[in-house]
Amino acid sequence: MAFIKEEIEDLRIEEVFSLKQEDTEEQTAACQLTGTDQCGSKHNIQTKENSVLSLQTYPFTRRSHKEKKRIKELGPDRPNLQIQQQSSNRGRAYTRGFTTTSYGKWSWLAGCDVSHAFYCFPCLLFQSPGTETPWATTGVRDLKHLSEKCKRHESSRSHLDNAMRLQIFGKLNIAEQLDENYRIGIRRHNEEVIKNRHILSRIIDCVKFCGAFELALHGHDESESSDNPGIFRGLVDFVASLDGVLKEHLENAAVFKGTSKIMQNELLDCMLSVVKEHIIKEAQSRDFLSIQVDETTEIATQCQLVLVLRYIDAKSNVQERFFEFIPLHSATADSIVTALKERLAVILPEDQKSKLISQSYDGASVMRRSTAGVQRKIQDVYPNAHYIHCYAHELSLIMQQATSYIPKVRIFFSDLGGFASFFSRSPKRTDVLDKVVAQRLPNSSDVRWNFHSCAISTVFEYREDLIRCFETIQDSGDFDLITVREARAFAMLLEDQDFKFFLQLFHNIMPHVDLLYTKLQKKDIDSDHIKKSIQKFQQDIKKIRNSLHPLVDQSSAGGSQAKRRRSLNPEVHERIAAEVCNTILGHTMERFSFTNHLVSATLLQGDRFEQFKITFPEDALSRTLKAYPVLNGSKLKTELSLIYCKEDFRACCGAVDLLQLFMENNLEEVFSETVTLLKILITTPTTTTEAKRCFSTLKRIKTFLRNNMNQERLNALAMLSMEKKLVTEMTDFNQKVIEKFASQNGEQRAEFLFK
Structure with missing residues (x-):
């Protein structure tokens, strides 16, 4: 037996x-086989x-x-x-x-x-x-x-x-x-596993909640008698008050409660692993992939490199997924390249290297150098990974050049920053500002030009109120002499003709800069949209340049003769304003000029289809084929020629709209090469804005009080925060985390596995 x-x-x-x-395939092949008879045929x-x-x-x-x-x-x-x-038998056959x-x-x-x-x-x-x-x-x-x-x-x-x-x-x-007890034991074990999985799923929900809202999991004292056990323990206790099974577990469990720091780290590791596996699987199933990379120094003075993946998902939506914060010992090209190669080898197997079509950085010299820079060394391994300089960063450099090159303009922005600084140093001054003006002044920044725009707009709109505010401070006896003297100087500055002229000039320019800056930070913007937006921006700046004479006359009108004599004459104002506009236009044309791999966007500009119908853009096509050898040149030309002749396609605004049109009408097989080109253009990032957003999340997660957080925990919490929508959409997320947790070595993990 x-x-x-x-x-x-x-x-x-x-x-x-x-x-x-x-x-x-063997199972199918087994139905059709080759046999040999006794004769050998x-x-x-x-x-x-x-x-x-x-x-x-x-x-x-x-x-x-x-x-x-x-x-x-x-x-x-x-x-x-x-x-x-x-x-034969006895002679008989x-x-x-x-x-x-x-x-x-x-x-x-x-x-x-x-x-x-x-x-x-x-x-x-x-x-x-x-x-x-x-x-x-x-x-x-x-x-x-x-x-x-x-x-x-x-x-x-x-x-x-x-x-x-x-x-x-x-x-x-x-x-x-034969053994009834054996069956009963299995049934009881599986019932206990269901209960344990339910408890662990509730704990996972609490960790997800803290991660999604960037909350610290553990507090100063997590003992049973503590009055401040932390957000995570408080959240678990709150969920237990609504869930009797969890409450019973917390009250009776002697060994495994699931709320310790070690348990938190293990669950966070499993969550990070599940999400990263999902992102890798999704990226590998796509036709093309791009990366966005940037580096910063966090609160613990550790240099962190962020890696963001960009691709088009199965629903033809653009996705920019946070993948990992990578600690660097030094921000050299070799160190960055080594770290990126290790991660890319995990994301893209050897036979999928051609899928990486672009790499985007913020333009630092260590990144963009054409010989020893990061982009060059990555392209040596991934030949299709063309380098993209972040266009939002390019716009900041253009405005920085336009405002720092001319001395009078540099002085104007220096004076403009003094207003916010004057009020930020004293609550008493801020109180007067709130009562008289009822509007705070934003701080200016050399990096984020939308702060400059806000400061200019606020001072321009509330100039008269600010003058009254400074006069109130002068007349009040509650302020010291230094404050009174500074307030008087600012009041005079607001009446100065030069300051008023530059305030009016940049009040006209900055809205167009803001509009372009906002467009350049969109996730789903493509090269075609950028080209149109830049052309519109250049037209607006040219209009301002061509209408400078009325602006000069308006700013010089009014005021005493003595004040006008101390100010620049109208001709100088007009010359400086024209120089500012020309500087912006010149750098815009230079910095936003499309390279070979981006000039392909011109092939799909709907407003130019009628022109291309008459004269086919042979040069743009040849440069596109040179940049992307994966395209079939003859078929692409035939498809584009047909598209240019059809008026229905001319209404499409950008590559995203055109791709969605093909998908909705099941034309992806008919225009296969055009769809491939559209996917390349859409997958190619034009900005590293998502990487900057990752750094904002990093600063909120790794604070001064949490500066000793290990790297794995940091990545897991950052992933739960930045990809919370993805985690929510994964309906089986908790079960996958439990399976991964149960598959790890541990004596108690069998309590989560069914028999």
């Missing part, structure tokens, strides 16, 4: 293993699943559990065999031939119409040790002694073993059938 239990247990393990096998035979030839070609043990059950139900194949044998009655004598007997021989069906399936070769491999053809051989084989140990395996296959284990 022990031997039978042992054999049955082996069979049960084999059955469980077979359940995990997936269908392969080859012929194709459409075989049955239970035929001898099928089972020899594609063994029973390699098939799926579903196939095995079907073969057992079909039973042995019993074709009409062509066997004729001559024999006999001819023995095959008859179907042979099958009726033995239920296990099978036949093969290719080799024209008999086989044992159970032995053919399982072939346990000691199985007789003729009955499982070569076949038996001796009709004269067939009855004797069948009786002898029927009594062999190997046949009995194989027959028993066939009979119990697909049925419950005998031990389970």
Whole structure:
């Protein structure tokens, strides 16, 4: 009996293993096989699943559990065999031939119409040790002694073993059938696993909540008697008040409660692993991939490199996924390249290197150098990864150049920053500002030009109120002499003709800068949109430059003659204003000039389709094909020629709209090369804004009070915060985290695994 239990247990393990096998191409190929008859001639035979030839070609043990059950139900194949044998007895000749009655004598007997021989069906399936070769491999053809051989084989140990395996296959284990306690134990264990998984899922929800809203998980003292156990423990206690199962667990659990710091870190590691696996799988299934990279120094003076992946998902939506914060010992090109290569090797296998089509940085010299920079070294490994300089950063450089190159303009912005600084140093001054002006002054910044724009707009709109505010401070006896003196100086500055002129000039310019800056930070913007936005920006700046004379006349009108004599004359004002506009226009044309891999956007500008219909853009096409060899040039040209002729396509605004039009109308196969080009253009990032947003999250997570946070915990919390929408959309997220947690080594992990 022990031997039978042992054999049955082996069979049960084999059955469980077979359940995990997936269908392969071999299963399909096994239905169409090539056979050889006795004369040596080859012929194709459409075989049955239970035929001898099928089972020899594609063994029973390699098939799926579903196939095995079907073969057992079909039973042995019993074709009409062509066997004729001559024999003699006492000088008389006999001819023995095959008859179907042979099958009726033995239920296990099978036949093969290719080799024209008999086989044992159970032995053919399982072939346990000691199985007789003729009955499982070569076949038996001796009709004269067939009855004797069948009786002898029927009594062999190997046949009995194989027959028993066939009979119990697909049925419950005998031990389970005999042992009621064993079944009860399994049922109780699975019920306990369901309960444990429910408890762990609630704890995972609490961790997700803290991560999504960037809250610190543990507090100063997490003991049972603590009055300040932290947000996570407080949240767990709150959920327990609504969930009786969790409440009972927290009250009665002696060893494993699931709220310790170690448990938090393990769950965070599993969550990070689940999300990263999802992102990698999604990125590998896409046609093209781009990366955005930037570096910063966080609160603990550790240099952090952020990696963001950009691709088009299955619904044709642009996705920019945070992947990881990478600690760097030094911000050198070699250090950055080494870190990026390690991560990219995990994301893209060797055969998918061509998918990486662009790399975007903020323009630092260590990144953009054409010989020893990061972009050059990455492109040596990923040849299609063209370098993109962040266009939002380019705009900041343009405005920085326009405002720092001319001395009078530089002085104006220096004076402008003094207003916010004056009020920020004293609550009493701020109180007067709130009462008189009822509007705070934003601080200016050399990096973020929208702060300059806000300061200019506020001072321009509330200039008269600010003058009254400074006069109130002068007339009040509550302020010291230094404050009074500064207030008087600022009041005079607001009346100064030069200051008023530059305030008016940049009040006209900055809204257009803000508009372009906002567009350049959008996730779904493409090269076509950028080109149109830049052209509109240049037209607006030209209009301001062409209308400077009325602006000069307006700013010089009014005021005393003495004040006008101390100010610049109108001709100088007009000359400086024209120089500012020309500087912006010149740098815009230079910095936003499209390189070979971005000039392809001009091929898909809807407003130029009518022009391209007459004169095809051969130069843009040739540069596009040079940048992206994956494109079929002749087919792409034919498709574009057809698109240019159709008026329906001219209304599309940008590459995203055109791609969605193709997808909605099922035209992706008709215009396959154009769709490929559109995907390249859309996947190519034009800004590193998402990387900057990641740094904002980094500063909120790793604060002064949490500056000793380890890197794995930081990445997990950052992932839960920045990809909270993705985590929410993954309906089986908690179950995947539990499976990963249970698969790790640990004595108590079996409590989360079903039997």
